[in-house]
Amino acid sequence: MLQATQTLEWLIQQLGHTTDMVNKPLKSNQKEATLVFIKTLVDSDKIQQMIIKPFFEIETRGNFIDYLHSLPDGQEITSQDQMLSELSKGSIVVSMNNYLFMFDIKKVHTNTVPITSLENTVLGPQSSMSEDIHTNINLIRNRYHQPTLTVEMLELGSKSIQTLAVIYDRELVDQTALEQIKYRLEQLNSKPLIQSTAELQRLINGRKVSLFPFFMITERADRIVYNLSVGKIVLSLDGDPSTIVAPAIFTDFMAAMDDKYHSKIYTKFVQILRYVGLFITLLLPGFYVAATSYNPEILHTELALSVAGSRVGVPYPSYVEVTFMLIIMELLIEASIRLPKTISAAATTVGGLILGTAITEAALASNIMIIVVSAVAISNFAIPIGELNSAIRVLKYVFILFATIAGLAGLTFGLLAIVMYLTNSESYGEPYLKINIDLKSKGEQQ
Amino acid sequence: MSRYFYYLVVVEFVGSILSVIPSFLFESSKKGTIMSMLLALLAGVAFIYWITKFFNHYPGRGLPELLQQHIPKWIAFPILFLFSLAWFIFGLKTLLNYSFLLKRFLLPHLQINWIIALLLLFITYSFFMKTKKLLYTLEIVLFINIPLMIYIIGILYVNTGLDWDYVKKSMMYVYHAPNLLAFSASFLIFIGASNLIIVNREFKNKQKLTTFQILLLCVLGAWILFTNYFIPIGYNGFERIQYINFPWILGTDSLKVALAFLERIMFVFLFLHISVTFVNIIIFWHVSLELLKSTAKLVRRKQKESNMITYIFVLVVWSISLIISMKITESSYLMYARSLFVAFPPFFLLVLIVCWFISWRDKHDNRSLKTN
Known part of the structure; x- marks a missing residue:
């Protein structure tokens, strides 16, 4: 009891200075709950549908807690800092008695899938990647239906905390290349802001001066899927429609996706x-x-x-x-x-x-x-x-x-x-x- | 055999056309060149056969490793050092001829030491490359140049300017006792395979030289020797050809293809020459450097990886090439090259003897192991 309220108070205290933080107590005949979220990040319709409405419809406290447990968007709570960072990404914290729940209900404005602008082709798919990482993974998974496709989520940048997905086919991938890339990514912890894949590409290049590209940056889902199928590694950064493909060799840069069509x-x-x-x-x-x-x-x-x-x-x-x-x-x-x-x-x-x-x-x-x-x-x-x-x-x-x-x-x-x-x-x-x-x-x- | 083996052999074949070898062949054109060429063909193919057969026994291992294993250090050291020196000299002689030719035909207003410095600038980069990467470079350069080579030689053969009467006339001098310089010069065409002493480190799979492959090399070698000698005669005439410095270039310069992008065949030929000879030099010097590194490893106790030897090698290459370039002239170069060339066949005999000695020791060691 003490822990949950303390955590909640700590969270409110940490976020208190922003005006878009919402701390909303709910009260129905026997039940009481508190919602904490950042209004500009979350989907308020979803809160209404998912939490507030059932709160008043479900009679007993126990049933409502069971209901919250069963929601698919629930997130695991590991520490106070993790909660804080998830809140700043668009999660909602629900406190009820001594239970704390966290749900991912972020509202994304960047998940529209645009038409390719850099790598145009005459034939073949025309849509490129979006700026939202989950949409991107969805696009990739929809074209590559393999159970061996592995997605690893990392976080980059000590300030911006961008999500980076490392995507590869577990059975085909070149293990040494994968290890090298992961090692290079680990070295990046000190960088405060990483905003684009091109910047990331330059940072994990490992060369002080390089003229030729040693990674490929692409916005085409079909190119990504083709590269996955030949055992390459794809890095996708949240907030950037272009993704990195590694390793990339000279002839890769001379190939257009039309060549297959x-x-x-x-x-x-x-x-x-x-x-x-x-x-x-x-x-x-x-x-x-x-x-x-x-x-x-x-x-x-x-x-x-x-x-x-x-x-x-x-x-x-x-x-x-x-x-x-x-x-x-x-x-x-x-x-x-x-x-x-x-x-x-x-x-x-x-x-x-x-x-x-x-x-x-x-x-x-x-x-x-x-x-x-x-x-x-x-x-x-x-x-x-x-x-x-x-x-x-x-x-x-x-x-x-x-x-x-x-x-x-x-x-x-x-x-x-x-x-x-x-x-x-x-x-x-x-x-x-x-x-x-x-x-x-x-x-x-x- | 691995395709990289053929590249090593072929780059030497093509490079030979562009070197001083044809000039030395014409020097004794009335004193048994044809007989020497025939002998050299036999000797050359036998050399390729023996040296590849030896190295095919030891996949993935170069001569230094084998020497280290089977021969005491105090013998291995001078042998490796001598070989390193020899390969350095191969590179140097090619470089000098190369820069004389560049000065004559493409860069007449640059001094010879500037040309050499310019070349060394690019060659130095290759000292920091691994053997495998060098083979990739070789492959790409040949990939670009072999079509050009076929184009040029094809045109040379079908052109009406080629006077077969001169060729027939020169063939009448077949019944003459062979000449040592001509033999050495034509034997040098076949030394590409000897780069295996280092390059064999990269051939990690078991290789096999089949009879067909030997025949192929034999036919190719014979054809290259034939082309090397008779084509310039067909274009330049027989009587006074020994006085021409660059008979091949003059031969190709007598051709014009009006329909081609570059009208004068000579410039296509020069492009071919520049790139093929360039890779030739970098391979020779790479082998020399690797041998030197192994020599240093024999002496040093600590097996520390460092680029020290490479830096020393760079310094030596730069200083020796530049000093020689200031002293040497074309005629003195030809004089020195003549005496060097005569020394080459015995040297390659020595290479074979060393190989034979290693395999004998190897068998001996195995036998003593078994009896023990």
């Missing part, structure tokens, strides 16, 4: 197209520098002449021209991401004027340069996953540097260096870049 030949065609895009966006600016300033003899004579012709009057060396144009392009992209939709049209028009013919007429860049910049910008977006996209966006400047130092040879060295770096990297024990050939005959595989 279209016909095989078309898929192969699109995949080759993506790799062509990757090489164009990575190498073309450097190649332009190499071919205009270093080794013009590699091009067809006519092309070399027309490049040289279009550069007549351009006062700068080719690397300045390329960097200048690319930076204007990057600014344009940056501006159109950040600006409100109504203004961004103006920005693109103005930018289009600069990147269009005006800059060649002013002889600041050659005509061919415009083509190069546009090709680079377009093909950069052929890479399906955003993180690799941005890594490549940065990397092309490194290639311009190599080409400026050593022309075509520098470009090739740069390519070799990237290959070496990627093959040397690992994502949780899986080689990041590797050609997988399954040779059937025995003894061939190592």
Whole structure:
């Protein structure tokens, strides 16, 4: 008796300073009860339906306590601190005689399932994940009906106390990767606020500096389910529609979910197209520098002449021209991401004027340069996953540097260096870049 | 065999076309090159056969581990050190030829020591890679380059510029006693398999070299040797070809494919050359570094993992390459390479002898174990 009232008083005292805390005594002929909850977090209809109405309908005290015991939303009470934290997440505490009950009746405004906005596909499911973790787990479970699917709930951030779900298929998962990820998550206790999966991804990356993504961030339920079915681990943070998939290797970032839905030949065609895009966006600016300033003899004579012709009057060396144009392009992209939709049209028009013919007429860049910049910008977006996209966006400047130092040879060295770096990297024990050939005959595989 | 084994062999095949080997073959073109090539083909395939057969007995173990187990430390130490030095020299000779060629055809305005410094900058990264990761790199580089290789060689064979009369003329010099330099040069094509002394650590499954695979390597080796020698003759003529410094590049530069993205075949060839030779160097130096690490392990009591040896190796590689690059010229390089090349076949004989000795000791130890 003493304990329950004391706990309740302590809770009220802890929450007393907020005006949206409700401490409501109920009284019917023989029964008395107290409800404590935070009004802005809970579903008041549900309180009415679930607790207040039965309270006045059920005659005896014993029957009402039995009724409360039987409610499916009941939560286990372990400590005062746990109660406090659950209250701050949207639970209600019911005190009756010396019994304390706690129910999860939170009201969520973020559980609508939006249409995919980042990874669009032509065919296949169109809905993405929501910002509510329970809805997300529901979405995943509805697509992956396996009893081995395991969901582990953790809490992250000493202030924000966000729920994080670690989801994996118990039978398929790579145990070492799972252990490593859990270990890294444990190391995060000191961080006060973790608000997005992208931030979480950066924190558990384990590298101080990393350009390439070693986790995949996705918003598509079908991609998540596909990854679960091949033994990967999915991390979903409450309040963020995107989820983390680990381990992720280079080829994962070059795959779109459409690849599974279209016909095989078309898929192969699109995949080759993506790799062509990757090489164009990575190498073309450097190649332009190499071919205009270093080794013009590699091009067809006519092309070399027309490049040289279009550069007549351009006062700068080719690397300045390329960097200048690319930076204007990057600014344009940056501006159109950040600006409100109504203004961004103006920005693109103005930018289009600069990147269009005006800059060649002013002889600041050659005509061919415009083509190069546009090709680079377009093909950069052929890479399906955003993180690799941005890594490549940065990397092309490194290639311009190599080409400026050593022309075509520098470009090739740069390519070799990237290959070496990627093959040397690992994502949780899986080689990041590797050609997988399954040779059937025995003894061939190592 | 594991597919990575073929990569090691093939990268040496392709790399040979781009090295000084063809120049040395032409030097004695009227004094028995063809006979030497035939002999080298036999010797090379036999070498591949023996060395793979030996290492297939010990899956997952490299030469250092085997030496440590079966041979006293005071013999193992100089052997490992010598091997490490030899592999370092393979890398160095390739690097030097590589940078001469880069200077001549792609970077004429850079000084040779700058070119070497630029190359070493990229090569140094590979010293910190594991053997397995290096094999993955090798696979990807070959994956990109083998189609180019087939494209170039295909075009070289079908082009009308290839004058078979010169080839036939050069074949008339077949009945000449073999020449040592030509033999050594053509034997060097087959040394890719010897990288097994370290790379075998990664082949943990039981491997088997079947008769078909030996035949395949034999045919491939013969074809590469044939291409290596006769294609430049077909393009450059027979009489004065020994005076050309880079016969292969001049050969490919006589081709133009008007319909291709890059019109001049030479630049496709140079791209191929840059990447294949690059991986060639990093493999040689990786083996050298790993051998050095094992040598250091023999001496040190404490088996502490540290990168000390790697840093020392980096320092040695940088200083030796840069010092040599300042002193050496193309002609003096050819002179040194000539004497080095002659020393290579005996060296690989030594490698085989060491292998044979280990397997003999192994059998001996087993027998004494049984009698005990």
